[in-house]
Amino acid sequence: MALVEWKDEYSIGNELIDEQHKSLFVMLNELAEAGPGEKEGAAYTCLSRMLKYAQEHFRDEEKFMRDNGYPGLADHIKEHEGFIGQVEDYAEAVYNTYVPFQDMLEYLNNWLVGHILNSDQKYMDYISSN
Numbered sequence: 366m367a368l369v370e371w372k373d374e375y376s377i378g379n380e381l382i383d384e385q386h387k388s389l390f391v392m393l394n395e396l397a398e399a400g401p402g403e404k405e406g407a408a409y410t411c412l413s414r415m416l417k418y419a420q421e422h423f424r425d426e427e428k429f430m431r432d433n434g435y436p437g438l439a440d441h442i443k444e445h446e447g448f449i450g451q452v453e454d455y456a457e458a459v460y461n462t463y464v465p466f467q468d469m470l471e472y473l474n475n476w477l478v479g480h481i482l483n484s485d486q487k488y489m490d491y492i493s494s495n
């Protein structure tokens with residue numbers, strides 16, 4: 366069973382951003398399937414891919430907010446930076462040491478869903494009503 370399933374309520378009403386969010390869910394499911402690995406294992410590859418993709422996605426989102434004069438941009442960027450830092454730590458950890466795999470999946474899952482439903486929805490509400 367997939368760890369996270371895309372739900373219509375996750376849509377923030379922008380096709381590009383929604384597609385990118387869906388891709389992040391796909392990557393999270395791939396990570397869950399990869400399972401805890403040895404050095405240079407599948408989990409490390411999945412995390413590295415997720416990291417790179419999230420950085421590109423956040424860049425697009427931040428540009429979108431900046432172009433639309435969203436006043437919460439600085440705080441939103443901090444949330445993105447926090448996530449990137451955490452994924453970097455996880456990637457390092459699964460490569461070098463033992464990492465509690467379920468805890469990691471839970472963090473990534475909760476962060477993604479929570480961030481989309483709260484912070485991303487918030488900038489979209491602002492932008493669509495201005």
Ligand SMILES: [Fe+2]
Pocket residue numbers: 426441445480484485
């Ligand atoms: Fe975001």
